[in-house]
Amino acid sequence: MTRFFAWGTFLLGCLFFALPLIGMTEFSLKMRRGEYSFDAYARVFADQRFWDTFSYSLTLAAATIVVGVVLVVPTAYWVRLKLPQARPVIEFITLLPLVIPAIVIVFGYIRLYNTSSFLPLTGSALGTDILLTMGYTTLALPYMYRSVDTGLRTIDVATLTEAAQSLGAGWITILARIILPNVMVAVLSGAFLTLAIVLGEFTMAALLNRPAFGPFMQLLGANRAYEPPALAVIAFAITWGCMGLMQLVTRLSKHERAKA
Amino acid sequence: MMPKQPGGQRLRLPLEWLGILPFVVFAVLFLILPTMKIVVGAFQTADGSFTFQNLIDLNTDSIRSAYWTSIKLSFVTALLGCAIGFAMAAAVVFGGMPKGVRNPLVTFSGVASNFAGVPLAFAFIATLGPVGLVTVWLRTEFGINLRALGFNLLSFWGLVVTYLFFQIPLMILIIIPALDGLKREWREAAAVLGATGLQYWRMVALPILFPSLLGTFALLFANAFGAVATAFALTGPQLNIVPIKLFAQIRGDVLGNPNLGYALAFGMIVITALANFLYIWLRVRSERWLK
Numbered sequence: 001m002t003r004f005f006a007w008g009t010f011l012l013g014c015l016f017f018a019l020p021l022i023g024m025t026e027f028s029l030k031m032r033r034g035e036y037s038f039d040a041y042a043r044v045f046a047d048q049r050f051w052d053t054f055s056y057s058l059t060l061a062a063a064t065i066v067v068g069v070v071l072v073v074p075t076a077y078w079v080r081l082k083l084p085q086a087r088p089v090i091e092f093i094t095l096l097p098l099v100i101p102a103i104v105i106v107f108g109y110i111r112l113y114n115t116s117s118f119l120p121l122t123g124s125a126l127g128t129d130i131l132l133t134m135g136y137t138t139l140a141l142p143y144m145y146r147s148v149d150t151g152l153r154t155i156d157v158a159t160l161t162e163a164a165q166s167l168g169a170g171w172i173t174i175l176a177r178i179i180l181p182n183v184m185v186a187v188l189s190g191a192f193l194t195l196a197i198v199l200g201e202f203t204m205a206a207l208l209n210r211p212a213f214g215p216f217m218q219l220l221g222a223n224r225a226y227e228p229p230a231l232a233v234i235a236f237a238i239t240w241g242c243m244g245l246m247q248l249v250t251r252l253s254k255h256e257r258a259k260a
Numbered sequence: 261m262m263p264k265q266p267g268g269q270r271l272r273l274p275l276e277w278l279g280i281l282p283f284v285v286f287a288v289l290f291l292i293l294p295t296m297k298i299v300v301g302a303f304q305t306a307d308g309s310f311t312f313q314n315l316i317d318l319n320t321d322s323i324r325s326a327y328w329t330s331i332k333l334s335f336v337t338a339l340l341g342c343a344i345g346f347a348m349a350a351a352v353v354f355g356g357m358p359k360g361v362r363n364p365l366v367t368f369s370g371v372a373s374n375f376a377g378v379p380l381a382f383a384f385i386a387t388l389g390p391v392g393l394v395t396v397w398l399r400t401e402f403g404i405n406l407r408a409l410g411f412n413l414l415s416f417w418g419l420v421v422t423y424l425f426f427q428i429p430l431m432i433l434i435i436i437p438a439l440d441g442l443k444r445e446w447r448e449a450a451a452v453l454g455a456t457g458l459q460y461w462r463m464v465a466l467p468i469l470f471p472s473l474l475g476t477f478a479l480l481f482a483n484a485f486g487a488v489a490t491a492f493a494l495t496g497p498q499l500n501i502v503p504i505k506l507f508a509q510i511r512g513d514v515l516g517n518p519n520l521g522y523a524l525a526f527g528m529i530v531i532t533a534l535a536n537f538l539y540i541w542l543r544v545r546s547e548r549w550l551k
Binding site for chain 2 (some may be wrong): 002009010011016017019020023026027028070072074075078079082083089093095096097100101102104106107108112119123134135137138193196200201203206207214217221222224228232235236239240242246247
């Protein structure tokens with residue numbers, strides 16, 4: 001009886017999740033009248049703006065990951081090694097982006113860094129890109145920090161540091177050649193999640209007026225019929241790919257550890 | 261701690277804080293100052309003097325109804341998300357289902373909880389929109405006209421259905437570890453004392469899970485409350501919910517008063533902050549049991 005209800009609930013849930021995925025896939029194939037075709041996809045891929053905005057978002061994602069890693073790894077390491085008393089404060093700060101909606105944060109950016117402010121980042125395209133990268137880093141901060149901090153928990157930070165120091169390593173060497181390789185799995189899984197977040201992000205990019213992938217999808221959605229579901233399928237595949245890579249690196253690392 | 265340290269140690273202490281300086285500078289510049297700007301702006305007039313007028317001005321029909329719709333939307337999607345997510349998680353954890361079902365469900369939940377925003381809106385338009393797969397199928401096969409029945413994807417309930425696509429997976433992701441934390445011994449102990457399955461759930465499992473459930477509810481609430489992209493891509497700027505209103509205000513000062521925009525954003529922070537602190541507080545409480 002329990003099993004019957006369990007399967008019933010589970011299958012109903014699956015139906016709810018499957019239908020929109022089937023719906024978007026089916027719709028994206030219907031561009032040619034009377035038969036299924038990949039015309040919508042061909043149209044999307046033939047659109048120069050698709051490649052422009054996609055590579056723009058990809059570049060920003062890469063920048064976000066670099067900034068995030070450079071910011072989070074040393075901080076999480078230092079807090080574990082020297083400043084355990086700062087831990088609650090840092091954790092609180094890393095949770096803030098979940099508390100403050102992205103739209104509020106970007107609203108603050110627009111008003112704080114406008115052309116007449118002490119740091120007129122929104123005055124130039126490059127400045128706005130930097131601001132957007134920082135915004136994305138903020139959005140990814142809770143996930144990145146949690147991931148890296150969990151990674152650091154599994155290694156003996158103090159012993160590794162002392163060993164490296166007694167061999168004459170400086171802080172940069174310790175971080176880049178001892179700590180980073182040891183938490184690589186955590187960093188990569190944070191990085192793939194960041195990639196998924198940045199590629200689909202709409203609010204910040206739209207309000208800062210940058211040609212990112214999210215606003216492009218929205219624009220196309222407002223004007224076309226068959227391309228949007230094709231884009232949705234592509235976006236879903238990207239999200240799935242990012243999550244799959246996340247799982248893959250975790251699994252590979254377990255494998256390695258088991259061998260060692 | 262300070263007085264116990266010998267002199268040399270005391271001098272070194274401030275230097276150690278330099279290690280987190282880059283992080284602190286980042287957090288101040290890109291998280292704390294922008295938020296403070298909004299909070300302070302909510303209490304300022306256009307020329308910078310202190311006032312409560314912006315918050316009082318929020319009390320118009322249009323803004324009140326925007327907040328009310330947003331709160332209702334977040335509440336309903338959080339409630340349904342919790343209930344359905346819990347049912348699915350419980351089915352997988354306790355329902356005697358094969359082991360192979362669980363991992364794919366968790367993986368899928370990870371994907372689906374991140375598949376929000378613009379593409380999600382497209383997926384639902386292609387499914388439940390006027391010419392969507394399900395809409396057309398119901399009409400041609402069963403003669404059920406969703407529109408005539410009052411269902412419209414671009415309305416409140418349409419948004420609810422769409423939001424559930426990321427709310428349910430989020431619930432599943434958070435609640436499965438909590439369900440795993442329910443010890444087998446508790447169930448057996450209850451059974452030995454003569455409890456039925458229902459009694460076990462009502463008197464043992466649910467009270468233990470209650471903080472996690474309520475906490476996750478709060479998280480889901482905040483999650484829905486701050487979401488902009490899904491609603492914007494689905495309905496465009498016309499739906500009257502707070503994030504969309506704020507979006508339009510930032511783009512073109514539709515309220516005709518920049519400081520009223522700050523107040524609108526401040527209201528959002530207050531609501532999501534309340535929900536999140538409830539989540540964090542309850543999470544700390546629930547972790548006492550689920551070690």
